[in-house]
Amino acid sequence: MSAPRKWLYVTGVLALCAWVLVPIYLIGLGAMGGRLAVFKWPKAFAPGEASFAALATFLKIEGVWNAALNSLIAASLTMLFSILLGAPAGYALARFAFRGQSAFRLLVLLTRAFPLAILALPLTVIFIRVGLYDTPFGVSLIHTALALPFAALVTASLFMGIPREYEEAAWVFGCTRWQAFRKVVLPLALPGIAAAAIFAFVISWNEVFAASVLTVRERTLTAYLLTVLSESPLHYRFAGGFILIIPSVLFIFAVRKYLFAMWGVSSK
Amino acid sequence: MLQPRWLPYLLIAPSVAFLAALFLVPLGQTILLSVDGGQGFSLANYARMAGDLNFPTALRNTFALVAVVIPLQVALALVMGLMLQKMTRGRELVLWIWTIPLGVSDLAAGLVWLAILQDSGYLNTLLFQIGVISGPTAYLNSETPVALFFAVVLAEIWRATAIVLIILVAGIQLIPKGFGEAADIFGASPWTKFRRITLPLLKPSLQSALILRTVLAFEVFAVVYALGGRNFPILVGEAYTWQNENQNYGVAAAYAVLVMAISLAATIIYLKALRVDPETQG
Numbered sequence: 419m420s421a422p423r424k425w426l427y428v429t430g431v432l433a434l435c436a437w438v439l440v441p442i443y444l445i446g447l448g449a450m451g452g453r454l455a456v457f458k459w460p461k462a463f464a465p466g467e468a469s470f471a472a473l474a475t476f477l478k479i480e481g482v483w484n485a486a487l488n489s490l491i492a493a494s495l496t497m498l499f500s501i502l503l504g505a506p507a508g509y510a511l512a513r514f515a516f517r518g519q520s521a522f523r524l525l526v527l528l529t530r531a532f533p534l535a536i537l538a539l540p541l542t543v544i545f546i547r548v549g550l551y552d553t554p555f556g557v558s559l560i561h562t563a564l565a566l567p568f569a570a571l572v573t574a575s576l577f578m579g580i581p582r583e584y585e586e587a588a589w590v591f592g593c594t595r596w597q598a599f600r601k602v603v604l605p606l607a608l609p610g611i612a613a614a615a616i617f618a619f620v621i622s623w624n625e626v627f628a629a630s631v632l633t634v635r636e637r638t639l640t641a642y643l644l645t646v647l648s649e650s651p652l653h654y655r656f657a658g659g660f661i662l663i664i665p666s667v668l669f670i671f672a673v674r675k676y677l678f679a680m681w682g683v684s685s686k
Numbered sequence: 687m688l689q690p691r692w693l694p695y696l697l698i699a700p701s702v703a704f705l706a707a708l709f710l711v712p713l714g715q716t717i718l719l720s721v722d723g724g725q726g727f728s729l730a731n732y733a734r735m736a737g738d739l740n741f742p743t744a745l746r747n748t749f750a751l752v753a754v755v756i757p758l759q760v761a762l763a764l765v766m767g768l769m770l771q772k773m774t775r776g777r778e779l780v781l782w783i784w785t786i787p788l789g790v791s792d793l794a795a796g797l798v799w800l801a802i803l804q805d806s807g808y809l810n811t812l813l814f815q816i817g818v819i820s821g822p823t824a825y826l827n828s829e830t831p832v833a834l835f836f837a838v839v840l841a842e843i844w845r846a847t848a849i850v851l852i853i854l855v856a857g858i859q860l861i862p863k864g865f866g867e868a869a870d871i872f873g874a875s876p877w878t879k880f881r882r883i884t885l886p887l888l889k890p891s892l893q894s895a896l897i898l899r900t901v902l903a904f905e906v907f908a909v910v911y912a913l914g915g916r917n918f919p920i921l922v923g924e925a926y927t928w929q930n931e932n933q934n935y936g937v938a939a940a941y942a943v944l945v946m947a948i949s950l951a952a953t954i955i956y957l958k959a960l961r962v963d964p965e966t967q968g
Contacts, residue, residue, distance in 0.1 A: 659797030
């Protein structure tokens with residue numbers, strides 16, 4: 419590359435990094451600046467008055483802790499369900515040729531062509547009837563419907579990447595199918611499965627619509643923030659938004675190696 | 687070793703049962719609910735939806751958002767993807783930074799841009815400091831629909847370009863290096879290489895990125911609520927209002943069916959328009 423083009427290239431890369439990072443920095447300022455900073459004009463771009471006290475005040479508001487706890491429960495259950503249901507399906511897709519396989523693939527892919535969260539609307543009626551309405555467990559069920567297709571496809575591509583011969587060798591040495599899976603395949607697939615689980619967690623943690631429709635008192639954090647949006651002061655909104663972002667950013671960092679397996683063409 | 691024929695069915699059975707109960711059944715129920723008029727079949731819910739004051743605006747806003755956001759996102763993601771292809775040092779760090787928004791909830795993304803675009807926010811501070819405006823200015827109320835629209839566009843591009851980027855980068859990695867080298871030998875310009883090699887070979891990835899993003903874009907909701915509240919009606923927002931505030935599940939279901947029909951139509955259009963040959967499929 420010539421010198422001016424190289425300069426243009428580096429500037430472009432840095433500008434795009436700033437495009438992602440600066441807004442997060444600014445909501446951080448808004449979240450930690452408290453009441454005074456929100457009304458300050460003109461705003462300061464340096465973190466002079468920022469402190470964790472403002473965030474702590476937000477967390478002490480009635481209902482916030484409970485909402486965060488509900489989010490945590492719903493997301494953990496989603497993680498558990500989507501792996502327990504999805505990983506066996508992924509293994510079946512990777513290791514067996516069976517009648518109905520393409521129909522099953524179609525069912526999984528079909529879920530991507532529908533805005534699934536909207537299906538929370540009719541579920542309200544059934545959930546009220548069977549007592550699942552307004553519980554983190556009920557929310558986790560619809561979130562599992564969102565996360566399960568990913569879990570199945572990701573684990574399928576993981577298992578496909580582990581040579582079948584390893585398992586066959588274990589059978590030769592007298593392992594049962596289950597033992598071979600547990601002792602040979604599982605240890606190799608575990609990091610990838612963990613990444614898929616974390617991703618399921620993030621899907622649930624971030625989901626707004628279904629969680630808001632299916633809860634009233636036992637709100638998740640997103641549902642809580644959405645419903646108090648219009649009546650809460652700006653600095654509380656920023657604190658809420660900032661608290662939503664932090665875990666997701668860390669999670670994405672943890673699974674960054676597996677992002678392509680999750681979204682790449684291979685897992686289509 | 688003996689392969690019991692029922693084993694794969696046993697393995698997929700739980701997820702089939704689950705998806706039937708929480709995807710297919712609610713799907714059918716939404717449709718039934720939307721055409722339930724109390725005594726048998728009726729299109730009253732659809733009539734009420736179409737007659738609602740907000741309906742034409744919501745429909746127009748939703749389509750306008752998709753039409754503006756998706757092309758910009760694909761273009762931006764392509765540029766980022768090609769930049770990453772050239773990158774030798776720091777590629778992993780840059781890729782992580784660029785994919786951070788993947789983990790950000792749409793509600794949080796709306797709040798992030800609210801901090802920047804509110805009356806006395808950071809954008810106005812910047813404009814004030816360089817002398818463009820003289821004091822706090824409002825962009826996000828019902829008197830400034832165009833500014834509000836672009837605020838939502840900004841927030842959506844900021845939040846959801848990462849997913850397009852990931853899919854395209856995965857596709858770019860699958861393109862054999864030899865193709866580009868061969869083109870170099872024959873003296874192809876970078877632009878020709880991009881148009882004749884990269885773009886055609888990226889078609890499968892482009893197709894899945896477009897389908898995924900478009901379906902999600904028609905579902906846009908929390909970003910809009912965080913930025914403009916009710917000042918900017920959109921389809922899913924209307925469904926939410928009919929369900930939670932008007933307690934009218936029938937009209938909410940009609941909105942849901944409409945959104946699903948639009949998403950399905952978009953998917954089919956992409957599948958037909960970007961037909962992928964089996965041999966180029968990754």
